[in-house]
Amino acid sequence: MQPLTFVNDHNIATIRGLASLATPMALRVAVTLGLPDRLRGDGAAVEQVATELTVSPVALELLLGHLATLGIVERASTGYRTTEYGATLCTDADNGLTNLLHLNMAGGRAELAFVELLHSITTGHAGYPRRYGHDFWADLADHPHLRESFDQQMTHRFREQVPRIVDGYDWARFSTIVDVGGGIGTLLAAILTAHPGVRGHLVELEPTATEANRTFGAHQLDDRARATAGSFFDPLPEGAQAYLLCDILHDWDDEHAHRILGRCVEAAQPTGRILVIEAVGGRWASTEFDLAMLVIFGGRERRIDELRALASAHGLVLDTVTDLTDQRCLLEFRLATTS
Structure with missing residues (x-):
């Protein structure tokens, strides 16, 4: 029975990893705060960045700690700095990822509608209006910056x-x-x-x-x-x-x-x-x-x-x-x- 227990433990760990929201949300928050851009080069101390962004230094340390385990940033003598791998998330990487992850851009905002997936499966209708009060297209009409970022997203997708x-x-x-x-x-x-x-x-x-x-x-x-x-x-x-x-x-x-x-x-x-x-x-x-x-x-x-x-x-x-x-x-x- 031991091999079966091992397989089950492995399956449980795999599924927990697939289901965890910590990493996808950490990446989105990092991009929204502009951390990959801010920590390029020599990097910066947590306290300094927290002051600049008006966020909790303790909480920011937790976020950067997880980003370090992902290889997005690394510890340095100055605090934390963006790795070569993490630079993929920088704005000037021009790969569309910023738009897809930034919580205040069309792509990143839209993906948060996944919290309403149960509603969509139950009804067959979009979850976006349930989360935001109106549909995606009305949201773009009401917020020009979302329309602009959506146009940019489509350009990247097709390029x-x-x-x-x-x-x-x-x-x-x-x-x-x-x-x-x-x-x-x-x-x-x-x-x-x-x-x-x-x-x-x-x-x-x-x-x-x-x-x-x-x-x-x-x-x-x-x-x-x-x-x-x-x-x-x-x-x-x-x-x-x-x-x-x-x-x-x-x-x-x-x-x-x-x-x-x-x-x-x-x-x-x-x-x-x-x-x-x-x-x-x-x-x-x-x-x-x-x-x-x-x-x-x-x-x-x-x-x-x-x-x-x-x-x-x-x-x-x-x-x-x-x-x-x-x-x-x-x-x-x-x-x-x-x-």
């Missing part, structure tokens, strides 16, 4: 994947593309740059639409691209050959996803294509991210059959599925009356 998305599909088939909810225009600008014969129109809420126009200007695309302020729940620019929804539908429950697709079909009549780029459930989507979509937005990473069924309600037929990257697929839909 490495944009070249593969551009190269992995025949965008030149279309003379006009409407990027629906296209953020600050990073993807659309890359598509148009690679295909001089294509024109683009991006629809996004303010102030993101203004930033998208700056993106187009920076890429010398003013003559072929423009962004207008608007919602994808309202009528969209009509008559384009393709309507692009990139990482849009997974942010919404079925009711809202139907409204978005309805607007695209309404604008695309009679021959336009609807292009959906997402992490597809059972294909590339991670189970962890699936739960994040649920608890933050009330959405999910739908499977191909679910996306097909969602689209068919609007007279759309799935033509092709293309694996663009190791994270996202492109599903091309046409109107059932279009050959």
Whole structure:
């Protein structure tokens, strides 16, 4: 029986480690306080940093002690200093981690909605409104700094994947593309740059639409691209050959996803294509991210059959599925009356 006891003890320790909130919260608090940046170089004494940040020196010592066991900081003659490994969490590392962990930025704030996961599993609805009193998008509208950090987060998420998305599909088939909810225009600008014969129109809420126009200007695309302020729940620019929804539908429950697709079909009549780029459930989507979509937005990473069924309600037929990257697929839909 001894081997079984050992295995059980090992399993218990492993699960306790997986379930512990101490480390993820310690990392988030460290980033929110700016500790990796503050302790670079020679580092600093706990008392000095505590005074600067107006925090408890005793509590800060406890936090830094745990960060030292993680290898984020190390003890030095001056107190504590950031390690090379810990520098990954510095603001100028430009890897998106600050946004995802900082409790006062869109990503870090959103992940705290996981404390409402039981509510989301019980009801099927987002936990974010239960925690903050209104949904994620209303929060961005009410707090401009959250909107700005969310736009930055989306840019970081796509930066490495944009070249593969551009190269992995025949965008030149279309003379006009409407990027629906296209953020600050990073993807659309890359598509148009690679295909001089294509024109683009991006629809996004303010102030993101203004930033998208700056993106187009920076890429010398003013003559072929423009962004207008608007919602994808309202009528969209009509008559384009393709309507692009990139990482849009997974942010919404079925009711809202139907409204978005309805607007695209309404604008695309009679021959336009609807292009959906997402992490597809059972294909590339991670189970962890699936739960994040649920608890933050009330959405999910739908499977191909679910996306097909969602689209068919609007007279759309799935033509092709293309694996663009190791994270996202492109599903091309046409109107059932279009050959």
